[in-house]
Amino acid sequence: MAQIMLWEAIQRAHDEEMARDPLVICMGEDIGVAGGTYKATKGLYEKYGPLRVMDTPISEGGFTGLAIGASFLGVRPVVEIMSVNFAWLAMDQMFNSAAKIRYMSGGQLEAPCVFRSAGGAAHQLGAQHSARMEKVFMGIAGLRVVTPSNPKQAYGLLKSAIRSNDPVFINEHELMYNMKGEVPDSEYFHPLEGSDIARSGTDVTLFGYNISVHWCLKAAEILDKQYGISAEVIDLYSLSPLDRAGIKQSVSKTHRAVIAEEDEAPVGVGAEIIAIINEECFFELDAAPVRVHSALVPQPYNHTLEKAAIPDHEDVVKAVLKLFGKA
Template sequence: MAELMYWEAIRRAHDEEMARDPLVIAMGEDIGVAGGTYKATQGLYDKYGPERIIDTPISENGYTGVGIGASFLGVRPVIEIMSVNFAWLALDQIANSAAKVRYMSGGQLTAPVVVRTPGGTAHQLGAQHSARMEKVFMGIAGLRVVTPSTPKQAYGLLKAGIRCNDPVLINEHELMYNMKGDVPDAEYFHPLEGSDIARPGKDVTLFGYNISVHWCLQAAEILASQHGISAEVIDLYSLSPLDRAGIADSISKTHRAIVVEEAEAIVGVGSEVMAIINETCFYELDTAPVRVSAAHVPIPFNHTLEKAAIPNANDVVKAVLVMFGKA
C-alpha cells in the first residue's frame, strides 16, 4: 500500500492501462507537452508519444466527438476536459453520440470512452469556472457517472472506466488533486456501481460524494466527539446509477437522512436520493430528510460571498443538530 496524491493515482491508472493496451489513448488540452493542468498525464507524452497522448485544440465538443468516433473502432480514449465548465460545450457529443449510440444502433455500436473532468468550486475562479455539473450528466441514459472521493477511488474508477464497455464520465474536483491517500500496490478495479460506507454509524446517515464526503467525515467526527451523535457516512461514488439498495440499507439502520452536496439543491443528487428514500424505505424514516446544498446562484468571485455559497462541515453539523432538536 503506497500513499499517493489523487493526481498521482490518476496518472498511475493512465500509465498502467496505456502500457497494457496500445489502443488506450489520452486526449485533451495541454495534457501532452505541458504535462496536464493537474498533472494527471505528467511524463506520459515522452513515454507514449504524440499519437497516444494527444494535445488537442481548444475545441471541446470536437475533440470529445473525435474520441467517441475512435472508440467505435475499439480505441479506448481517456478524454480530459480541463474544467467541467467546458463540458457544457461537449454535451452534444457526450449526450447525443456516446450515451445513445448503443441504444439507437440496436446494440451494434458502443462508445467505450472515459471523460475525465474536474468540477467544483475552487478558489475565486468566478461563475464560469466553478460549475458543478454532475446533476446534468446523471440525467443521461446510457452514460455512467462516477466521482472519486479518494486517491484509491480515483485510481480504481479510472482503471475500471477504461476497461468498461460503456461511456463513463468521471467527475473529479479541482481542490482534490493534491489530497493524499493509500492506494493498493496491486492492480485494482473499483466497482462502477454501488456505494461505500466511509464511516459506520447508527443515529443518522450523511450521504456525500466527491468532496462532500470529506465534509461529512469531518462533521461525523465533531458530532461523535462533541455531541454524542453517531453519524454514518455513505460515499455515493456512483451517481448514475445511484445505489438504491445501499441507500435503503443505511436508512433502515439510522432512520434519518441528510444529503450533502456541493451543487445547488434543485434537480440535484439530494433530490434524487430523497426520492429513492421515498420509493424504497419511506416508513423507516423517523423524521423528514434534509439537504445541505449550495446557494442557487452563479458562483460569485468575492471570497466571502463564494464561501457563503458553498456548504462546509459546520453546515452539516448544524443540520444534524437541528434534526436532533439540539440547535
Template sequence: MAEMMYWEALQRAHDEEMARDPLVICMGEDIGVAGGTYKATKGLYEKYGPLRVMDTPISEGGYTGLGIGASFLGVRPIIEIMSVNFAWLAMDQMFNSAAKVRYMSGGQLTSPSVFRAAGGAAHQLGAQHSARMEKVFMGIAGLRVLTPSNPKQAYGMLKAAVRSDDPVFINEHELMYNMKGEVPDGEYFHPLEGSEVSRSGNDVTLLGYNISVHWCLKAAEILEKQYGISAEVIDLYSLAPLDRAGIRKSVCKTHRAVVAEEDEAPVGVGSEVIAIINEECFFDLDAAPVRVHSALVPQPYNHTLEKAAIPDHEDVVAAVLKMFGK
C-alpha cells in the same frame, strides 16, 4: 499500500492502461507536452508519443466527438476536460453520440470512452469556472457517472472505466488533486456501481460524494465527540446508477438522512437521493430527510460571498443538530 496524491493515482492509472493496451489513448487540452493542468497525464507524452497522447486544440465539442468516433472502432480514449465548465460545449457529443449510440443502434455500436473532468468550486474562479455539474450528467441514460473521493478511488475507477464498454464520466475535484491517500500496490479495479460505508454509525446517515464525503466524515467526528450522535457516512461514488440498495440499507438502519452536495439544490443529487429514500424507506423514517447544498447563485468571485455560497462540514453538523432538535 503506498501513499500517493490523487493526481499521482490518476497518472498511474493512465500509464498502466496505456502500457497494457495500444488502443488506450488520452486526449485533451495541455495534457501532452505541458503534462496536464493537474498533472494527471504527466510524463505520458514522452513515453507514448503524440499519436496516443494528443494535445488538442481548444475545441471541446470537436475533440470529444473525435474521441467518441475513435471509440466506435475499439479505441479506448481517456478524454480530459480541463474544467468541467467546458463540458457544456462537449455535452452534445457525450449525450447524443456516446450515451445513446448503443441503444439507438440496437446494441451494434458502443462507445467505450472515458471523460474526466476537473469539477467543483475551487478558490475565487468566478461564475464560469466554478460550476458543479454532476446533476446534469447523472440523468442521462447510457452514461455512467463516477465521483472519486480519494486517491484509491481515483486510481481504481479510472482503470475500471477504461476497461468498461460503456461511456463513463468521471467527475474529479479541483481542490482534491493534491489530496494524499493509500493506493494498493498491485492493480486495483474499483466497482463501477454501488456505494461505500465510509464510517459506521447508528443515529443518522450522512450521504455525500466526491468532496462532500469529506464534509460528512468531519461532521460525523464532531457530532460524535461534541453531541454524542453516531453518524454513518455513505460515499455515493457512483451517481449513475445510484445505489438504491445501499441507500436503503443505511437509512432503514438509522432512520434519518442528510444528503450533502456541493451543487445547487434544484433537480440535483439530493433531490434524487431523497426521492429514493422516500420510495425505499418512507415508513422507516423518524425525520424528514434534508439536503445540504450550495446557494442558487452564479458563483461569486468575492471570497466572503463565495464561502457563503458553498456549504462545508459545519453546514452538515447544523443540519443534523436541527434534525435532532438541538
C-alpha cells in the same frame, strides 16, 4: 500500500492501461507536452508519443466527438475536459452520440470512452470556472457517472472506466488533486456501481460524494465527540446509477438522512436521493430527510460571498442537530 496524491493515482491508472493496451489513448488541452493542468497525464507524452497522447486544440465539442468516433472502432480514449464548465461544449457529443449509440444502433455499436473533468468551486475562480454539473450528467441514459473522494477511488475508478464498454463520466474536484491517500501497490479495479460505508454509525446517515464525503466525515467526528450522535457516512462514488440498495440499507438502520452536496438545489443529487429514500424506505424514517447544498447563484468572485455560497462540514452538523431538535 503507498501514500500517493490523487493526481498521481490518476496518472498511474493511465500509465498502466496504456502500457497494457495500445488502443488506450488520452487527449485533451495541454495534457501532453505541458504535462497536464492537474499533472494527471504527467510523463505520458514522453512515454507513448503524440499519436496516443494528444494535445488537442481548444475545441471541446470537436475533440470529444473525435474520441467517441474512435471508440466505435474499439479505441479506448480517455478525454480530459480541463474544467467541467467547458463540458457544456462537449455535451452534445457526450449525450447525443456516446450515450445513445448502443441503443439507437440496436446494440451494434458502443462508445467505450472515458471523460474526466475537474469540477467544483476552487478559490475565487468566478462564475464560469466553478461549476458543479454532476446533476446534469446523472440524468442521461446510457452514461455512467462516477466521482472519486480519495486517491484509491481515483485510481481504481479510472481503471474500471477504461475497461468498461460503456461511456463513463468521471467527476473530479479541482481542490482534491493534491490530496494524499493509500493506493494498493497491486492492480486494483474499483467497482463502477455501489457505494462505500466511509464510517459506520447508528443514529443518522450522512450521504456525500467527492469533496462532500470529507465534510460528512468531519461532521461525524464533531457529532460524535460534542453531541454523542453516531453518524454513518455513505460515499456515493457512483452517481449513475445510484446505489438504491445501499441507500435503503443505511437509512433503514439509522432512520434519518442528510445529503451533503456542493451542487446547487433545485434538481441536485440530494433531490434524487430523497426520492429514492421515499420510494425504498419511507416508513423507516423518524424525520424528514434534509439536503445541504450550495446557494442557487452563479459562483461569486468575492471571497466572502463565495464562502457563503458553498456549504461545508459546519452546515452538515447544523442540519443534523436540527433533525434531532438540538438547534
